[in-house]
Amino acid sequence: DVKVTQSSRYLVKRTGEKVFLECVQDMDHENMFWYRQDPGLGLRLIYFSYDVKMKEKGDIPEGYSVSREKKERFSLILESASTNQTSMYLCASSLLALRTGMVYEQFFGPGTRLTVL
Amino acid sequence: AQSVSQHNHHVILSEAASLELGCNYSYGGTVNLFWYVQYPGQHLQLLLKYFSGDPLVKGIKGFEAEFIKSKFSFNLRKPSVQWSDTAEYFCAVTNTGFQKLVFGTGTRLLVSP
Numbered sequence: 279d280v281k282v283t284q285s286s287r288y289l290v291k292r293t294g295e296k297v298f299l300e301c302v303q304d305m306d307h308e309n310m311f312w313y314r315q316d317p318g319l320g321l322r323l324i325y326f327s328y329d330v331k332m333k334e335k336g337d338i339p340e341g342y343s344v345s346r347e348k349k350e351r352f353s354l355i356l357e358s359a360s361t362n363q364t365s366m367y368l369c370a371s372s373l374l375a376l377r378t379g380m381v382y383e384q385f386f387g388p389g390t391r392l393t394v395l
Numbered sequence: 396a397q398s399v400s401q402h403n404h405h406v407i408l409s410e411a412a413s414l415e416l417g418c419n420y421s422y423g424g425t426v427n428l429f430w431y432v433q434y435p436g437q438h439l440q441l442l443l444k445y446f447s448g449d450p451l452v453k454g455i456k457g458f459e460a461e462f463i464k465s466k467f468s469f470n471l472r473k474p475s476v477q478w479s480d481t482a483e484y485f486c487a488v489t490n491t492g493f494q495k496l497v498f499g500t501g502t503r504l505l506v507s508p
Contacts, residue, residue: 282438309494318404320485320500321439328494336495368439374494380446381427381489384496386439 282387297356301369308374310352315366401499416471418486425491
């Protein structure tokens with residue numbers, strides 16, 4: 279059973295703090311993703327990674343960075359948290375089919391609800 | 396820019412009513428299409444997906460979706476909804492070979508008993 283876990287379900291931080299959100303998957307997936315989910319806006323991709331130390335910007339990368347030092351772990355970093363980063367953050371992972379180009383199902387974690395005061 | 400539209404933001408149905416949720420996309424080329432569901436308090440999970448072949452795709456819990464290429468649509472259907480189908484439904488699209496999904500804004504479905 280695929281499992282994607284996120285370090286916190288709820289997090290409250292102050293403006294200007296550095297925030298780390300951790301995600302771990304246990305299925306040896308190559309791809310990992312960070313999204314934010316906001317009411318009326320759906321899921322928007324922040325960053326994704328298809329291999330260790332590799333990263334690609336998503337649609338809304340401003341104000342965020344990521345780190346992938348190990349295959350199973352993908353971290354999202356808010357260098358200086360701001361109130362407009364208050365949101366639900368979802369991590370996901372999927373297999374990568376390099377030769378066929380197949381797009382596999384993404385498996386999601388439970389989410390971290392971040393509030394920035 | 397590539398985009399996915401879900402025109403129904405909120406849908407309220409009574410149990411046993413039929414359901415159709417719209418999804419339209421603006422992509423060129425070969426597409427892969429997905430419907431995800433998020434039940435209250437649960438993880439987002441895959442409902443069904445289309446890669447190629449039969450444009451009528453069947454998923455879990457009695458859901459199905461039809462890919463109509465000429466209309467750039469992938470609407471989700473269920474003949475008879477249950478109270479347990481109350482959830483938020485997301486359509487997602489990508490081009491074949493691209494790992495990034497683009498999600499629609501979601502449709503909140505409330506089924507009253």
